[in-house]
Amino acid sequence: MAPCAAKELVRLEQVSKRFAPARRGDPPIIVPQRPAGLRVDRGELVLVEGSSGSGKSTLLGLAGLLWTPARGRVRFLGHEVSRVSPAYRNRLRRQHVGFAFQNYQLFERMPAWESVALPLLVRGVPFERGRERARELLGRLGMHGREHHRTEQLSGGEQQRVAVARALAAGPDLVVADEPLSNADPESAGLIINLLEHCLETGAGVLVASHDTRFKPMASRRLNLDNEETSGA
Amino acid sequence: MRFGRTFIALVRMAAGNLVRFPLRTVVVLACLLAAAAPLLTALALQQGLKDQALATLDAGPDLLITGDDFGRPGAVPLEWTDIVRQAPGVVLVIPRAVGRVMIDDLPAILVGLGPAAGIEGAQRRHHPGMPELGAGELAVGSALARHYGIKKGDEMRLALPVEGPERFRYRSFVVTGLLDGPDSPVWSATLVRGSFADLQDIFLRHGMASELMVWCRSGYEQRISTELSRLLGPAARIQDRPMMETYYHAGFDRRGGAFLVLFLAALSLSIPVLALSSGLGLSARRREVAVLKSFGWETREVLLLQMIESVTIAMAGASLAVVLALAWLVFGSAWPLNAFLLPGAEELPLGRLPYRLAWAPVLMSYVYAVTVTACGAVVAAWRAAAADPGRILLGGEG
Numbered sequence: 001m002a003p004c005a006a007k008e009l010v011r012l013e014q015v016s017k018r019f020a021p022a023r024r025g026d027p028p029i030i031v032p033q034r035p036a037g038l039r040v041d042r043g044e045l046v047l048v049e050g051s052s053g054s055g056k057s058t059l060l061g062l063a064g065l066l067w068t069p070a071r072g073r074v075r076f077l078g079h080e081v082s083r084v085s086p087a088y089r090n091r092l093r094r095q096h097v098g099f100a101f102q103n104y105q106l107f108e109r110m111p112a113w114e115s116v117a118l119p120l121l122v123r124g125v126p127f128e129r130g131r132e133r134a135r136e137l138l139g140r141l142g143m144h145g146r147e148h149h150r151t152e153q154l155s156g157g158e159q160q161r162v163a164v165a166r167a168l169a170a171g172p173d174l175v176v177a178d179e180p181l182s183n184a185d186p187e188s189a190g191l192i193i194n195l196l197e198h199c200l201e202t203g204a205g206v207l208v209a210s211h212d213t214r215f216k217p218m219a220s221r222r223l224n225l226d227n228e229e230t231s232g233a
Numbered sequence: 234m235r236f237g238r239t240f241i242a243l244v245r246m247a248a249g250n251l252v253r254f255p256l257r258t259v260v261v262l263a264c265l266l267a268a269a270a271p272l273l274t275a276l277a278l279q280q281g282l283k284d285q286a287l288a289t290l291d292a293g294p295d296l297l298i299t300g301d302d303f304g305r306p307g308a309v310p311l312e313w314t315d316i317v318r319q320a321p322g323v324v325l326v327i328p329r330a331v332g333r334v335m336i337d338d339l340p341a342i343l344v345g346l347g348p349a350a351g352i353e354g355a356q357r358r359h360h361p362g363m364p365e366l367g368a369g370e371l372a373v374g375s376a377l378a379r380h381y382g383i384k385k386g387d388e389m390r391l392a393l394p395v396e397g398p399e400r401f402r403y404r405s406f407v408v409t410g411l412l413d414g415p416d417s418p419v420w421s422a423t424l425v426r427g428s429f430a431d432l433q434d435i436f437l438r439h440g441m442a443s444e445l446m447v448w449c450r451s452g453y454e455q456r457i458s459t460e461l462s463r464l465l466g467p468a469a470r471i472q473d474r475p476m477m478e479t480y481y482h483a484g485f486d487r488r489g490g491a492f493l494v495l496f497l498a499a500l501s502l503s504i505p506v507l508a509l510s511s512g513l514g515l516s517a518r519r520r521e522v523a524v525l526k527s528f529g530w531e532t533r534e535v536l537l538l539q540m541i542e543s544v545t546i547a548m549a550g551a552s553l554a555v556v557l558a559l560a561w562l563v564f565g566s567a568w569p570l571n572a573f574l575l576p577g578a579e580e581l582p583l584g585r586l587p588y589r590l591a592w593a594p595v596l597m598s599y600v601y602a603v604t605v606t607a608c609g610a611v612v613a614a615w616r617a618a619a620a621d622p623g624r625i626l627l628g629g630e631g
Contacts, residue, residue: 057627066527066623087531094529101626105524108517109253119528121242170528178627 008078009096009174009205010063012038015072015082017058038063038223040174040205045196045218048209050225056209057102057178059225063207064097064176065089077173094123098172102179102209104163106151112138112158113147116165123170130169137165141191156183164192174205181212189214243534247541254517258546261606265550266557268500268605269598271570273558275492276594278567279574281587283485290477294327294446295454297472298461306470308441311347313465317445318350320460322453325351328442330432334425335392335401341377343391343425345432347442366428372410376422383408391425393435404435485574492573504605518613523622532618539614540607547602554598555590562588 014037038059040046048056061067062074065081068089074082076092098119106115116134121127138147141161151159160183167175175196181189193214196206200218208215216222251258298317300307309328317326328347333340346365366372371391373383383389387408392401412421433439449457458471465471472480522535561567566586575586 061623061627064527066627067621090526090529090531092529093527097529099527099626101524101527103626105520105626107253107521107524110249114249118246118525121246122239122525122528122530122534124236124238124242126238127242127245 007041009040009042009076010038010207011040011073011075012059012062012069013073013075015062015069015074017055017062017067018070039221040207041220042173042203042205043200044220045200045206045208045215047215047219047222048207048225049211049222050209054225056225059223060176060178060207060209064099064174065093066099096173098167098170098175100164100167100175100177100180102182104159106159106162106166109150109152111148111150112143112154112162115151115162116169119166119170133169134165137169137195138162140195141165142188157185157188160184161188161192164195168195168199171202172204174207175199177206177208177210179210179212180208181210181214193218243538243541244545247538247545250538250542251546261546261609262550262553265547265602265606266554269551269554269602270557270561272493272496272500273554273590273594273598274561274567275496275570275574277558277562277588277590278571278586279485279492280589280591281562282574283481284589285587286481286485287478290474290481293477295449295474296447296458296461297477298445298447298465299443299470299472301468301470306444308438308443309445309469311440311442313445313469314347314350314442316464317447317461320457320464322450322457323351323447324450325349325446325448327446328429329444329446330429330436330438330441331443332432332436333394334435335394336377336381336389336425337392339377339380341374341423341425343427343432343435345427345429347429351448366409366426368428368431369406370409370428371406372412372426373408374422374424375411375413377425378408378411378413383411385409385411391435406431492570519617519620520625522617523620523625526618526622527626535618536611536614539610539618543606543610544603547606548599550606551595551599551602554602555595559590562586562590 038046038048040063048059050056058067062069065074065076066089068074068084069082072082073080077096081089081092107118113131113134116137117125117130120130120133125133135147138144138161141164143158143161143165146154146158149158151162154162160180164177164180167177177196180192180196184192189212196208197218199206208219298309298313300309302308311328314326314328317323327349330345330347332343334343335341371389373389377383381389385408388405389408390403390405392403394401406427410426412424412426427435429442433441447457447461454473458473461469461471522530525535525538567588571586
C-alpha cells in the first residue's frame with residue numbers, strides 16, 4: 001500500500017453495485033452509479049446531492065470500502081481495490097476511513113465518550129488516551145458535561161454529534177458522512193462544520209452526502225445524482 | 234503489546250455488552266442457574282451422605298450377623314453371642330435390636346443395644362456410644378426432638394405395631410437423652426434409642442436380637458467370618474465390611490442415579506432454551522457488529538468478542554451456581570432435593586445435612602456452562618459477523 005500521503009484518496013470509475021433480489025430466484029439488481037466517476041483528494045470536501053433513492057448511500061458505501069462494485073474500478077490511495085478480499089478492505093477501513101451514518105448507528109445504553117472512543121480502543125489505543133480523545137472531540141462539538149450520558153439520554157442532535165465525533169476519532173484519511181447535519185440546530189451545525197474543516201486542514205478528505213446548503217461553500221466538487229451533473233474542479 | 238491492549242479492550246467491551254443487554258444476561262444466567270445449581274446441590278449432598286455413611290461404617294463393626302429367614306435377614310438368638318465371642322480373634326460382640334415404631338403419624342426407627350461381650354475395655358475402645366438406657370427410658374434423635382419439641386425429662390408415647398384390628402398399642406417412656414451431638418450422623422436424627430430389654434418386650438422377641446455386631450482383631454476378619462459360618466451354619470448370614478460397603482454404595486448410587494437421570498432429562502430441555510436466549514437481542518447486535526465492521530473489524534474479531542462474552546457469562550453463571558448450591562445446602566438443607574437422596578427428609582426437617590462439593594462436578598458445571606452458552610452464541614455471532622455491514626448500515630439504498 002502506498003504511503004498515506006498520496007494526494008488522491010479514493011477514485012471510483014464506471015462502478016455499479018449489485019444488490020441481492022428481494023425474492024429468491026429473481027435476478028440480482030445492478031445499479032450503475034452516476035456520474036460515472038468520483039474522486040476525493042486530500043484536503044477537499046466532495047458533496048454528493050440527489051433525491052431519496054438516487055444512490056447517495058450506495059456511492060458512499062463503495063467509496064468507503066463497505067462494498068465492492070459489481071462492475072467498474074475503485075482505487076484507494078492509488079491502488080486498485082475493486083476485487084480485494086473483505087479482510088483487506090477491513091484493514092483499509094480500519095486504517096484510513098471513518099463513517100458517520102445517517103441514522104447515527106450508536107450503540108444502545110453506551111456512554112457518549114465510549115461510543116466515540118470505540119474505534120480507538122479496538123485499535124489497541126490505551127484506554128485513557130481513547131477517553132481523552134473522545135472528551136476532546138465531544139468538547140469541540142459543544143458536548144462538555146454530556147460525555148457520560150448514554151445514547152438514550154441524548155437528543156437526536158446530540159446523537160448526531162456523537163456519530164460525527166466517532167467518525168473522526170481515529171483521525172481517518174477519508175471521512176464518509178451521510179447527512180451529518182440532518183438533525184443539527186444551527187449552532188451544532190456550525191460546530192460540526194468547523195470540525196470537518198479542521199479535518200480538511202489536517203489533510204483528510206471528506207465525502208458528504210447531504211441536502212444541506214451549508215456544505216456548498218466548503219465543497220471543492222459537487223455531484224448531483226439526479227441530473228448527473230458534476231461541478232467544481 | 235498492541236494485541237494485549239486490544240484484548241483488554243475486547244474484554245471491557247464484552248463486560249459492557251453484558252451490562253448493556255440486561256435481559257439477555259439475566260435470562261442466560263437464570264438458565265445456567267436452573268440447570269447447574271440443582272445438580273451441584275444434589276451431587277454435593279449425595280457425596281456428603283456417602284462420606285458420612287462410610288465414616289459410620291468405618292467406625293462400626295467388622296462383621297454383622299443376622300439370621301436367615303427364608304432368604305431374608307431374620308432375628309438371631311442371643312445364645313449366638315457366646316458362640317461368636319468364643320471364636321478366636323473376636324474382641325467384642327454387641328447384640329442390637331432394631332424395629333419400626335410410629336410417633337403420632339411419623340415413622341421412626343427404634344434401636345436398642347444388648348449387653349456387650351468381649352475382652353476388657355473393648356467396648357470403650359470400639360463402641361463408646363451412649364450410656365446404657367434403663368427400662369422405660371428413651372434417647373431421641375435431634376429431628377424428632379425438634380419436630381415435637383421434646384426435652385429431657387419429657388414423657389413420650391410410642392405407637393407399637395401389633396396384629397389385629399387395633400394395629401397399634403401405645404406405651405409411654407421418659408426421654409433421658411437426645412441424640413444431637415455434633416458428630417451424630419444424619420440418620421440418627423430420626424432415631425429413637427431404647428433399652429434392649431424394652432425392645433425385646435415391645436416386639437415380643439424375648440431372647441432374640443435383630444443382629445450381632447462383631448469387632449475382630451485386625452487382619453482376622455476373613456478367617457473369623459469363615460469360622461463363624463462353620464459354627465453357626467446356614468441359619469446365619471454374615472456380612473463383612475467390604476460387603477456392607479458395597480450395599481451402601483449401591484444404595485446411594487441407585488438413589489443418586491435415579492435423580493441424575495431425571496435431572497439430565499430436564500437439563501437437556503434447558504439446552505435449546507439457553508441456546509435461544511443466547512441469541513436474544515440479535516437484531517441490535519447485528520447492527521452493532523455491522524458498525525464494528527465499518528470500523529474495520531474482521532469476522533474473527535467479532536467472533537472473539539462474542540466468545541469472550543459467552544465465556545464471561547458462563548463463568549459468572551457457573552460460579553453463581555456453585556454459590557447458590559452451597560447456600561442451598563447450608564441454609565436450605567437442599568430442600569426439596571433431599572427427599573430424592575434421603576427418604577423421610579420430606580416429612581421431617583433433618584436440620585443441616587452433610588455435603589461435600591467435589592471438584593469434578595464443579596468443573597463439569599463450568600464446562601457445561603461454557604459449552605452451552607458458546608454453542609448458543611456462536612450461531613448468532615456468526616450470522617451477525619457474516620452479514621453485509623453496508624446493507625445493514627446504509628440500507629442498500631440512496
